[in-house]
Amino acid sequence: MTPRIYFDNAATTALDPEVLEAMMPYLTSNFGNPSSIYSYGRESRMGIEAARKSVAKILNAHPAEIFFTSGGTESSNTAITAAIKDLGCKHIISSPIEHHATLHTVEHLYQAGEAALSYVKILPNGHIDLADLESILSNSKEKCLVTLMHANNEIGNMFDINVVGNLCKKYNAIFHSDTVQTVGHFPFDLRNTPVHFITGAGHKFHGPKGVGILYINENVRIKPFINGGSQERNMRAGTENLYGIVGFAKALELATTHHEAHVNHIKEIKHYMYDQLKKHIKGVSFNGDPLGNSLYTVLSVSFPKSEKSEMLLFNLDINHICASGGSACTSGADAGSHVIRCINHNPNQVTVRFSFSKNNTKDEVDIVVEKLKEVI
Numbered sequence: 001m002t003p004r005i006y007f008d009n010a011a012t013t014a015l016d017p018e019v020l021e022a023m024m025p026y027l028t029s030n031f032g033n034p035s036s037i038y039s040y041g042r043e044s045r046m047g048i049e050a051a052r053k054s055v056a057k058i059l060n061a062h063p064a065e066i067f068f069t070s071g072g073t074e075s076s077n078t079a080i081t082a083a084i085k086d087l088g089c090k091h092i093i094s095s096p097i098e099h100h101a102t103l104h105t106v107e108h109l110y111q112a113g114e115a116a117l118s119y120v121k122i123l124p125n126g127h128i129d130l131a132d133l134e135s136i137l138s139n140s141k142e143k144c145l146v147t148l149m150h151a152n153n154e155i156g157n158m159f160d161i162n163v164v165g166n167l168c169k170k171y172n173a174i175f176h177s178d179t180v181q182t183v184g185h186f187p188f189d190l191r192n193t194p195v196h197f198i199t200g201a202g203h204k205f206h207g208p209k210g211v212g213i214l215y216i217n218e219n220v221r222i223k224p225f226i227n228g229g230s231q232e233r234n235m236r237a238g239t240e241n242l243y244g245i246v247g248f249a250k251a252l253e254l255a256t257t258h259h260e261a262h263v264n265h266i267k268e269i270k271h272y273m274y275d276q277l278k279k280h281i282k283g284v285s286f287n288g289d290p291l292g293n294s295l296y297t298v299l300s301v302s303f304p305k306s307e308k309s310e311m312l313l314f315n316l317d318i319n320h321i322c323a324s325g326g327s328a329c330t331s332g333a334d335a336g337s338h339v340i341r342c343i344n345h346n347p348n349q350v351t352v353r354f355s356f357s358k359n360n361t362k363d364e365v366d367i368v369v370e371k372l373k374e375v376i
Contacts, residue, residue, distance in 0.1 A: 002319075002320045003320065004320045004321075004322065005320060005321045005322065005364045005367060005368060006322045006357075006359070006360075007321065007322060007323045007354040007355060007356065007360065007364070007368065008322045008323055008324050008353075008354075008355055009297060009355045009356055009357040009360075010153050010154075010181065010204070010295075010297060010298050010324075010353065010355035011324055011355070012203045012204070012209065013203060013204060013205060013206045013207075013357050014206060014357070014359060015206060015207070015208060015247075016206035016207070016250075016251060016254060018250065018254060019206060019207055019208070019247045019250045019251045019254065020247075022246055022247060022250035023208065023243040023244075023246055023247040023250070026044070026047060026242050026243040026246050027243050030043050030044055030047065030242075031044075032044045033239060034047075034048055034231075034239070034240050034242060035229075035230075035231065035239070044242050047242060047245070047246050048068070048240055048242065048245050048246075049063075050249070051068075051245045051246050051248065051249035052066050052068070052245075052249075054249040054252070054253055055213060055248070055249050055252055058188075058252055058253065058256050059183075059188045059189075059190050059215065060188065060189045060190050060191045060192070061190040061191065061215055062218055064218060064233070065190070065215050065216055065217060065218050066213055066214075066215060067213065067214045067215075067216060067232050067233075067235050067236060068211065068212070068213060068232060068236070068240060068241070068244075068245045068248070069211075069212045069213065069214050069236060070210055070211065070212060070241070071201045071202075071203075071209070071210060071211065071212035072099075072101060072178065072180035072199045072200065072201040072212050073101040074212065074214075074225070075197075075199035075200070075201075075212050075213065075214035076099075076101045076102050076105060076147075076176070076178050076199050077101065077105050077225065078214055078222075078225040078236075079147075079176045079196075079197035079199070079214060079216070080092070080102065080105045080106060080109070080145065080147055080176060081105065081109070081225060082222035082223065082225065083145040083147075083174045083176060083196075083197075083222075084109055084114050084115050084145065085114075085223070086221070086222045086223050087143075087145075087174050087220065087222065088143050089115065089142075089143050089144060089145035089173075089174050090115050090116065090142035090143055091115060091116045091117075091118065091140045091141075091142040091143065091144045091145070092106045092109065092110065092115045092116070092117045092118070092144070092145050092147065093118050093119075093120060093133065093136050093137065093140075093144055093145070093146045093147070093148075093173075094106050094117070094118075094119060094120070094146075094147045094148065095119055095120050095122060095128055095148055095149075096119045096122060096338065096342050097122055097126070097149075097152055097154075097155075097338065097339045097342050097343070098147070098148070098149055098178065099149060099153055099178055099180070101178065102147055102149065102178055103338075106147065115145070116142065118136050118140075120132050120133045120136060120148070122342055122343060124343065125157075125288065125289045125292075125343075126152065126155050126157040126287065126288035126289060126343045127157055127159065127289060127293065128148060128159055128164075130159075130163070130164070130167070133146070133164070133167060134167055134171075137167065137168070137170075137171040137173060138171060140171070143172065143173070143174075144168075144171065144173035144174070145173065145174045145175075145176065146164070146167075146168050146173050146174070146175050146176070147175075147176040147177070147178070148164060148177060148178075149177065149178040149179075149180075149181070150177045150178065150179040150181070150182045150198075151179075151181040151182050151294075151295045152181070152288070152295075152339060153180070153181050153298075154287075154298075154300060154326050154337060154339040154340065154353055155287045155288030155289075155294075155298070155300045155339060155340075155343065155353075156181075156288055156289075156290065156294040156295035156297070156298030156299070156300065157288045157289050157293065157294055157295075158182070158293050158294060158295060159293070161177055161179075161193055161195060162193060162194065164177075165193060165194030165195050166194055168194065169194045174196050174197075174220075175194065175195050175196050175197075176195075176196060176197040176198075177195055177197070177198050177199075178198075178199050179198040179199055179200060180199055180200060180201045180204055180212075181204060181295060181297075181298075182295075183198070183199075183200030183201075183204075183205070183213070183252070184200065184202075184204060184205025184207075184251065184252055184255040185204075185205060185255070185263075185295070185296075185297060187256075187259065190215060190217075195215075195217065196216070196217045196219075196220050197214065197215060197216055197217070197220075198214075198215045199212060199213065199214055199215075200212055200213040200215075200248075200252075202244065202247060202248035202251055202252075205251050205252065205255045206251050206254070206255070206357070206358075207247050207248045207250070207251030207252070208243070208244050208247040208248070208251075210241060210244055211241050211244030211245055211247065211248045212248070213248070216235075222235075224236060224237065226238060258358070261358075262358045263296055265358060266296050266297055266356050266357065266358060266360070267296040268362075269356050269360050269361070269362060269365060270290075270296055270297070270298075270299050270356055271291070272362050272365055273299055273354060273356075273365045273368075273369070274286065274290060274291070274299060276365060276366070276369045277301060277369060277372070280369055280372075280373055281303065281369075281372060281373065281376060282304075283303070283304040284301060284302070284303055284304075285301075285302045285349070286299065286300065286301055286302070287300035287301070287302060287340060287343060287344055287351065288300055288343070297355050297356050297357070298353060298354075298355045298356075299353070299354045299355070299356075300326065300340075300351060300352075300353050301351065301352050301353075301354065302340075302344065302346070302349040302350065302351045303349065303350050303351075303352070303372075303376055304348065304349060304350075304376075305347070305348045305349055305350050306376070308375055308376060309350045309375070309376050310350060312350050312352060312375060312376070313325050313352065315371075315375045316352075316368075316371065316375070319371050321367075321368055321371060323352050323353060323354050323355075324352070324353045324355075325337070325351065325352060325353075326339065326340050326351045326352070326353050337351065354368075
């Protein structure tokens with residue numbers, strides 16, 4: 001069987017064997033309900049609280065500021081909804097290239113008449129127009145919620161979270177950042193970052209799926225999004241995802257320990273693929289700011305559209321290569337990418353996102369580039 005080449009790590013990553021090992025006792029012998037008072041339950045509770053302390057220490061936050069959730073989508077929904085319902089924000093400022101977890105939530109609140117909604121301009125290179133953000137903030141009569149993703153999942157563009165945070169501070173705005181693509185990939189120092197809410201998802205850095213975090217700054221008081229129990233210090237009802245939480249903490253610990261080595265390795269692969277594509281494929285272009293302020297894990301590539309390239313993802317899949325689509329407009333069920341439409345509205349191009357992990361190699365890049373040459 002041909003080995004599979006997996007270049008879709010921004011969608012999800014493979015579970016690290018060491019993470020699975022840390023989770024195993026909680027999938028087998030330590031199965032007690034963390035809310036039970038006998039020793040079985042207390043062992044489970046200790047596992048969760050040890051995980052919380054570990055995550056807080058790595059992010060330089062207080063353990064009381066870390067809440068475990070089902071993932072980035074729930075975390076963002078919780079933070080955005082709470083900012084409107086509990087923190088008095090009546091004007092949401094977001095961007096047209098956010099993840100749908102944010103976009104659909106802010107649109108829902110706007111449609112329900114709960115808040116005004118403004119979208120900050122996006123520059124041609126995919127970055128946020130900070131001057132426009134300040135202009136919207138300074139002209140707003142209402143208290144604002146600013147919700148902007150730290151790094152874009154499709155094109156990889158990043159902004160300086162401190163710069164945006166200080167701008168929000170200046171205009172007394174609540175600041176939520178979807179950091180799903182950066183927690184586990186970049187160091188965080190939340191004690192010294194002017195942000196009210198950030199989010200994380202375990203499966204983006206070799207942890208399990210179905211578990212995430214929501215950081216809520218200790219100066220912020222919100223009501224629960226999910227009611228019905230006293231779990232997570234009365235903030236999130238429902239029996240905790242015990243093995244997921246333990247796995248999340250272990251994955252974050254491993255990502256932090258090996259951070260420098262992983263960054264160097266992955267960055268090298270991304271730059272190598274960038275160079276090889278430029279060298280071998282005529283008319284190729286790149287979206288966003290690939291060699292500038294950008295995720296080292298993501299490369300968004302546009303190929304000239306032809307009869308052959310329209311079936312590009314399908315052809316890659318047949319050849320056991322996993323990547324993700326993201327063209328401006330496509331036919332059929334796939335409505336195309338709102339992110340690519342916003343920055344590169346060229347119907348004569350087919351866009352593919354390649355995203356890398358510590359497990360990828362330059363040899364894999366060579367194989368993929370060879371296949372692309374055949375297919376295009």
